[in-house]
Amino acid sequence: MTDVSTETDQPTPPGLTQRDLDRALAAIAAAIGEDKVATDGEALADFRDPYQFPGSETNLPSGVASPSTVEDVQAIVRLANEHRIPVWPIGRGKNNGYGGAAPQVRGSLMVSFRNMNRVLEINEELGYAIVEPGVSWFDLHDAINAGGHNLAASIVDIGWGGVVSNTLDHGMSYMPYSLDQASHCGFEVVLPSGELLRTGSGAMDSNPAWPLYKRGLGPTSTELFMQSNFGIVTKMGYWLMPKPQIYMPLWLQLWDDSQMPAVVDALRGLMLDGTINMRPQIVNTLCVASMLTARADWYDGSGAMPDSIIDKIAKDLGIGRWMMRFALYGDESVVDHNFAKLKERFESIPTATVTGEKHGPDAWETLPNPGERVQIGVPSMDLYKMAGWSGGDEGGHVDFSPVVPMTSKAVKAAQELFSSMCNDAGFDYIMGMLPINARSAAMVNMIPFNTHDEVQVEAAYAHAKHMVATAGKLGYGEYRAHLSFMDLAADQYGFNDHAQRRFNETIKDTLDPNGIIAPGKSGIWGTRFRRAGFPHQ
């Protein structure tokens, strides 16, 4: 461990002196190994929000512990309780657009899982993997390929993220099992007491159904540990799909902006009847353009980009006003039937076209378009470009992601609200819609800014918060919230005088009486922090 006494401005957690903190970190280092605890600037550089105005961050960690075993995690949690130091678990250390890999409370100890990145088992016959919390999408893909398994994993756009951390945050991948975010089966959890719990069928010793059946006997606690601070997940079952005979990536382009709600109605019907059985991604012109170009290539005015420029981008880049990336999987004759059916349905909408090509398994790893590789489980970093839209290398974004019903009426109303709010606030309307299932979708609004422009940064955060509060009053809830307005987003869930918050706080205080696990996660604070005046937002 770096000698913490040489640090002059180390952030300390609320209620702890520098000496308390030193003792806590020393005790943890003594328990799990000096080499697994670091407090130097280089080690901590990864655990801050890269999209904040430089120097403005207050939620800096005091150190990072990198356990390599479940016993290490248990030791960290027990000592964190003893020393009252908050810990903030992080899988692979990203979460960009939602506050980054930073803790909510200044001075927290990061618990980084980069050294717990083993794929513990892959079962080809039953189609599952059991993974540690530091396994990245790349790691999982590599393990499947290394074993020569006839399986594919549903993954996200950017391969460096963590399988467990993304799952725990209700993150959305694209293949069939990802609908309703239902790919996981069974957790192992270190409770705030340090005790080990296995959920579902894992609650029975030697039960082979742990990664096969999501429940056991009695109430199931699995979902209680997602977007949660009730425990730290140390193992997870993840279902893998047998490779289909045919994978057919598809692209829908729509040139008339006003027809987008009609696409939603068609899509709902095709998802409800099972023709489309995966998660499409429906993005507007600026969302695609932000992956390929910079804003300054098109426009240097302030305020939201005029519609005429968006039209020009749509044409010049050949994008259209909306683009939907989606796919079919299955036996060739079924894929052919479904393709003909969906093409006819979508192309009955004025200005919509659908194209795509069929591929057998040999072609998937090397498809030229990374968006087409993603939908069959081949990860890359090629889609990590959006942040540069405003500000290039200094660009950033905050995301606002409410859930809406999958009807043309609901999507039209939501778009009118969100786009007019963006226009009023002077921000481009960059939207990507991800169906959660056939019935509901998250509308991810990305608000881009130059992180080195303090006024723009402040305006972006203020705009995002205004959207959260305005949308909340109308019954739109966020599926995932940015650290900077997690409390505000949770505040919108106000049924019966915030019954859910009171319920969560009751569980929190029971399981974690010192409130040391991820205080503030999803707006849940233990009594100790509430008494100390949190949340501060």
Add this chain to the structure above:
Amino acid sequence: MTDVSTETDQPTPPGLTQRDLDRALAAIAAAIGEDKVATDGEALADFRDPYQFPGSETNLPSGVASPSTVEDVQAIVRLANEHRIPVWPIGRGKNNGYGGAAPQVRGSLMVSFRNMNRVLEINEELGYAIVEPGVSWFDLHDAINAGGHNLAASIVDIGWGGVVSNTLDHGMSYMPYSLDQASHCGFEVVLPSGELLRTGSGAMDSNPAWPLYKRGLGPTSTELFMQSNFGIVTKMGYWLMPKPQIYMPLWLQLWDDSQMPAVVDALRGLMLDGTINMRPQIVNTLCVASMLTARADWYDGSGAMPDSIIDKIAKDLGIGRWMMRFALYGDESVVDHNFAKLKERFESIPTATVTGEKHGPDAWETLPNPGERVQIGVPSMDLYKMAGWSGGDEGGHVDFSPVVPMTSKAVKAAQELFSSMCNDAGFDYIMGMLPINARSAAMVNMIPFNTHDEVQVEAAYAHAKHMVATAGKLGYGEYRAHLSFMDLAADQYGFNDHAQRRFNETIKDTLDPNGIIAPGKSGIWGTRFRRAGFPHQ
């Protein structure tokens, strides 16, 4: 309310005198209405296990409250706390084979939902219903038909059961959404404090995604209220499927008993790749025979029926040694492709045959075979016959339902164990296997007996308990447990010195400090009951 002073042998809950009980019931009657509380024998006749030896039951209720509103339920719960009277919620009042509609604790007040049986909403566009906890499968089917909706509900074999109560008990229906028991979306729950909680997106006022998106922001508590005694569910979202173009019920017959594991391997493959996307029912000869005939028609010996007689039944009734009921749903050309594929795959197994016919929506309501109607959501009572196998009108059964991996190896090993245990105990091996998903299945062992033969009843319960304990040591957990051995079944979930039980007890004591909601459900008892020596089993 019937005057309780006229009852001479009314069961009283532990720790309460007859006078305490009278006061509690009077207070509840005063709060919700005299006509909604009953204590007479006729009213209570439905709330006992019909398959116990007459007169042997100890777990008799003291009364039944039949709320008609959520406010009634809240009043009952608040007064039950005040008076320390345990309450046992029951949807439609069945649960046969798992202990019936009886409470676990003698003297409990039944909370019957027969008067809360409204289908509150059916949304055809988005495919869901919101139902009260007393809605039966018949009620839901009738409401869909009355509204002329192009929707079908996944239902169970016997139509008199409750949609909510079956869902809460991890009950298994048959259509595509039923896989993983995933048809529900969003609960309204009366907590033990009397407070109202809505789970998932329902935690936000006016959020239309309550029946559309299973989660909200932060941890999801929905599954915590299933097979649980942490609250009483008063509303539930239930997904409905658009009617497919074609429904094709299918039957597989297998004449060589030893080939059954091969059917499991074929089925897993066809479910994993999506060819079969629903819940088949795989039953042995005696399971089918028990629906159609009585044991005495074939054999009057004691002990398990000899294999030669089973073979004769298989042939005489034209059943085969195993029969699988399953179905395809979808566009005709896809159904045709999938039928040809699965027929070829299954018929590669010696002695297996697959047959079936396609039907359009006009035919479904009047298909002659009730088993074929069930799989497309048309309920009946025609399949309620199995209980008469041993003892005719006096017949009963206890069910033992462990979960096993969907592999030939695992199913073969489990069958060898369970069938030899049945043979050794002198009971017929009556088995129905229900896949939970493509990866795991519940093997429902029905142990039949004559309820009027005290020796046989005792032997059946002893045999079932022996199976639970023996199977538990080998890692087989029950998906659903009989009241009479719920504690034993829960006891098998022993990972980390019963970490799950301790977790459940912690949550129970926090949410329900007086332990009044369904004490003993899934082996979960509040501290008050544990101190009083429960469980007694």
